[in-house]
Amino acid sequence: MKLYQFVIVSVLLFSGVIAAAGPQDPPRRTGEESIYDELKKAPDKFRERTNPLANDVDAVAAGGVLFEEHCEECHGKEAMGGKKAPSLRAEEVQNAAPGAIFWILTNGVVRKKMPVWSKLPEPERWQLVSYIKSLGAASARGSQQSRP
């Protein structure tokens, strides 16, 4: 096989794989609910874990940087949700135990396109939990301030 023939075949083959795998449809409302249900699957062992960086003054800011680098692409700016992944400001997430969010980050939801983030060291995952939890608090503050 000559080089140009090979390149054409390879590009077509690779494009076929990519086209077959994507694009990823935006999650529907029912899909979002089932995604949030994943939080309930966290084992008690994880759910009972407390965030060791809860009192770390830099944890939220560092988590924000990590969120921007790893999560914003799917979950959208300021975690409002995007085409590929749900909002993290939803009650289901904000009311979830920190350990349950940590469990989701560690294990992903592979069948529903949420990657496994165990390659981030544990403290970075906890920093992400701190940031995600801070979003709920920020929203609540914002809604309180907007009240007359």
Added chain:
Amino acid sequence: MLSLFPNSFGLFMLRLIGIVLLMVSTLVHLPSAWSQENPYIVAYDHNLEEPGSLEVEYFSTFGTQRRGPDFHAYWAELEYGATAWWTTELYLDGQTTFGESTLFTGYRWENRFRPLQNEHLINPVLYVEFENTNGADKILKEVEGHDVEADYAVPNAVARQERAREMEFKLILSSNYKGWNFTENTIATKNLSNEPWEFGYAMGASRPLAMKGAAHRCNFCRQHFVVGVELYGGLGDRYSFGLKDTSHYLGAGLAWNLPSGWTFRFEPTFGLNDNSHQFLLRWGVSREFSGFGSMVGGLFKGRQE
């Protein structure tokens, strides 16, 4: 124009440049994604590509050669996260043997599958690869069977005549524990002609220099640097399994993951016995682009009213 490049190398370079320009023009509109890559060049861990992301990579290996000229082998990789549990990858290989020639040596198509849904203490990944290369391929992406240094001293003009169509299988067992990654790869390769199964191994350990992220964006923060070691070599074939007449290597690697989506890797590697190249210097650069799958998929999707 072609007269400036009177040999096949010129044609190869022109086509390569064309392909690269085409790809760059396509990718330049896509957002980059920051990736946390380990410094391994031979070993694989269980961390797959994020779904929809494309990682474009270039790797280079400079190798010393006793009883023959030194060489510079290189390969380009297109790594795509088809799903969260399936990563597919295309390789294009080439090499320059100093004082001889430069040639394209073949291609590989690999797939990695993650069979288990959750993270475990040990995480298996199944690896399947088809490779169509010639005997002059020197990228040393894996060492298997009775691969020894002397095999690479054959002149390019002779070695390129040999065609190798192989299926390669790996069982990747990898763990992330307290910031460390430990991985072990068991390799089994079958040449599709009448050759026996060949075996090999690769293992590695790595760790970022810092466990916590910084509270501001930075390029030189310690968490962006990952250091590691990898050990790999051949284990003979079906008829002569073991360490006899095999080569083995130990490398110390560094990966620098930039927030802009670029990753640089550097790994000096040393041969551990007389059958091994004495020294290999490996380095690589890669960039991850998110949203590539959606963009390509959109091209194949009709307009939705």
